[in-house]
Amino acid sequence: MTRTLLTGNGAAAWGGRLARxxxxxxxxxxxxxxxxxTLSNWIDSGEMAGRLVMLESEHSMLTAxxxxxxxxxxxxxxxxxxxxxxxxxxxxxxxxxxTPFVLINVSRGLSSPITLEPDHNDVLAARDSGFLQxxxxxxxxxxxxxxMAFRLAEDKRVRLPVIVNMDGFYLSFTREPVELPExxxxxxxxxxxxxxxxxxxxxxxTSQAVAVLGGSPYSYFRYEMHLAALNALxxxxxxxxxxxxxxxxxxxxxxxYQSEDADILFVMMGCFATKAKAAIDRLRDAxxxxxxxxxxxxxPFPAExxxxxxxxxxxxxxxxxxxxxxxxxxxxxxxxxVLYGQKGAPPILASFIGGLGGRDISAEEFFEMAEVxxxxxxxxxxxxxxxxxxxxxxREIRKLQAxxxxxxxxxxxxx
Amino acid sequence: MLxxxxxxxxxxxxxxxxxxxxxxxxxKNLERAESAFQLxxxxxGCVMEGEDVxxxxxxxxxxxxxxxxEASKSAPAIHAGLTSVEVKTGxxxxxxxxxxxxxxxxxxxxxxxxxxxxAILVTAGGSPQIDYDHCKGCMICVxxxxxxxxxxxxxxxxxxxxxx
Numbered sequence: 001m002t003r004t005l006l007t008g009n010g011a012a013a014w015g016g017r018l019a020r021x022x023x024x025x026x027x028x029x030x031x032x033x034x035x036x037x038t039l040s041n042w043i044d045s046g047e048m049a050g051r052l053v054m055l056e057s058e059h060s061m062l063t064a065x066x067x068x069x070x071x072x073x074x075x076x077x078x079x080x081x082x083x084x085x086x087x088x089x090x091x092x093x094x095x096x097x098x099t100p101f102v103l104i105n106v107s108r109g110l111s112s113p114i115t116l117e118p119d120h121n122d123v124l125a126a127r128d129s130g131f132l133q134x135x136x137x138x139x140x141x142x143x144x145x146x147x148m149a150f151r152l153a154e155d156k157r158v159r160l161p162v163i164v165n166m167d168g169f170y171l172s173f174t175r176e177p178v179e180l181p182e183x184x185x186x187x188x189x190x191x192x193x194x195x196x197x198x199x200x201x202x203x204x205x206t207s208q209a210v211a212v213l214g215g216s217p218y219s220y221f222r223y224e225m226h227l228a229a230l231n232a233l234x235x236x237x238x239x240x241x242x243x244x245x246x247x248x249x250x251x252x253x254x255x256x257y258q259s260e261d262a263d264i265l266f267v268m269m270g271c272f273a274t275k276a277k278a279a280i281d282r283l284r285d286a287x288x289x290x291x292x293x294x295x296x297x298x299x300p301f302p303a304e305x306x307x308x309x310x311x312x313x314x315x316x317x318x319x320x321x322x323x324x325x326x327x328x329x330x331x332x333x334x335x336x337x338v339l340y341g342q343k344g345a346p347p348i349l350a351s352f353i354g355g356l357g358g359r360d361i362s363a364e365e366f367f368e369m370a371e372v373x374x375x376x377x378x379x380x381x382x383x384x385x386x387x388x389x390x391x392x393x394x395r396e397i398r399k400l401q402a403x404x405x406x407x408x409x410x411x412x413x414x415x
Numbered sequence: 416m417l418x419x420x421x422x423x424x425x426x427x428x429x430x431x432x433x434x435x436x437x438x439x440x441x442x443k444n445l446e447r448a449e450s451a452f453q454l455x456x457x458x459x460g461c462v463m464e465g466e467d468v469x470x471x472x473x474x475x476x477x478x479x480x481x482x483x484x485e486a487s488k489s490a491p492a493i494h495a496g497l498t499s500v501e502v503k504t505g506x507x508x509x510x511x512x513x514x515x516x517x518x519x520x521x522x523x524x525x526x527x528x529x530x531x532x533x534a535i536l537v538t539a540g541g542s543p544q545i546d547y548d549h550c551k552g553c554m555i556c557v558x559x560x561x562x563x564x565x566x567x568x569x570x571x572x573x574x575x576x577x578x579x
Contacts, residue, residue, distance in 0.1 A: 285470065368478075390477045
């Protein structure tokens with residue numbers, strides 16, 4: 001075991017290398033390109049076996065990933081943001097093929113306006129596709145989760161592709177200490193893929209995905225995917241136990257921090273949760289019983305586990321780093337559906353939208369979200385959804401609008 | 416960072432990180448890092464870790480309720496700026512496409528249509544003119560011209576080529 005400094009991208013590449021992937025269809029897009037650069041360097045230098053092929057788009061890349069997985073080899077691919085959306089038709093299609101592989105997504109906000117920094121709207125667009133989804137908060141988790149994801153995808157009770165998500169910039173380009181497991185230990189945890197009846201071959205045509213008419217067979221195939229995804233809850237727990245046994249690190253489907261004796265809980269996904277943990281340490285210093293739940297598994301959603309962890313709590317502040325336009329925070333909706341009507345469900349489920357396009361969330365904002373939730377608990381009234389957005393930020397927008405206004409006048413447009 | 420990172424571990428990190436780029440580049444970087452390390456030595460300890468904010472006594476964030484504004488104001492559209500004209504992207508070019516007007520058939524449309532940067536303008540007489548301030552030298556026009564009337568010339572050889 002070696003301890004070294006790795007970016008999230010480097011950690012994902014090491015995950016692929018240690019998993020001994022056979023095939024990597026690739027297409028560059030910021031902020032994930034370093035993953036495929038690193039893998040291609042290793043393949044070039046002979047440090048890694050396997051084949052990396054550059055496709056002409058993410059749509060083709062996902063097709064190649066599904067096609068290769070249908071031959072029974074181990075496949076890794078990576079994308080981000082607009083790339084994931086460009087591939088979206090095939091994201092749904094290859095998930096329906098029931099061929100397992102792993103796709104790393106490096107989260108980045110979506111157009112328009114275009115940006116490079118992270119939020120989770122990109123990966124949540126794939127939420128209903130049949131891909132399972134695991135969200136990471138540290139570079140170590142990126143490596144560990146990539147290994148776990150192959151085992152989850154390839155399990156015969158599941159056999160669905162898995163997206164491993166990390167936040168662009170905050171993880172992709174940030175170096176953290178990462179323990180690189182020994183190759184032998186990884187081989188013991190993740191043996192070669194046994195593809196059973198996955199035997200698609202060139203020149204021996206079989207029907208990889210049938211057309212069905214009439215809703216009945218369609219319902220069967222789609223619901224089977226759903227049942228397989230639900231199976232993944234139990235399989236994931238087995239895998240995380242086996243991983244902990246082999247490597248000493250436990251990655252539960254929901255990370256729980258200071259939650260046992262907490263009255264009020266933050267619930268959020270991704271690496272901004274590490275900021276919440278630092279704020280919770282300060283809140284605890286001030287005698288406030290606040291904790292954190294961070295679902296790593298988003299699909300399948302660990303509903304029962306979440307119900308158990310939240311039973312008897314007084315208030316929940318859901319912090320969504322995403323925005324379903326015309327509805328609100330996606331995780332907030334998911335939690336509401338999981339908690340409604342459950343015995344012991346917290347009476348207050350407050351919604352906060354923060355971190356869109358990589359906008360920071362300060363310690364003071366975490367303190368205030370805890371405070372707003374506590375006041376709601378006392379008054380029994382759920383507060384309206386709150387965008388984390390300051391007076392100074394609005395001033396900045398006014399300044400930008402003033403500049404744009406002058407330019408429109410110069411062009412002779414109506415201001 | 417001085418005092419936290421030793422000179423030896425800095426050198427080791429540079430060697431590990433840049434190994435694939437070859438010994439010459441590694442040596443150059445080691446030299447630069449060493450001189451920067453010496454230069455900053457007197458200032459070691461100037462940048463310290465910030466103190467934790469207290470949750471018992473903090474300034475609450477100045478949150479505002481974002482007001483609705485009509486799309487005529489709130490859409491992210493800037494219709495002027497013209498910055499792409501001001502930026503001389505032609506400086507990126509290493510190869511220059513040069514039109515041989517004796518061979519050019521004045522078809523007027525092939526090179527100008529294929530140019531991904533709209534850097535080939537066409538005169539009223541159907542004659543293509545390359546805007547070298549904005550041509551990035553992708554050579555797509557060279558590849559597309561059916562009468563092979565566009566040549567590719569290395570930028571550093573342009574002077575002697577055009578002079579000779």
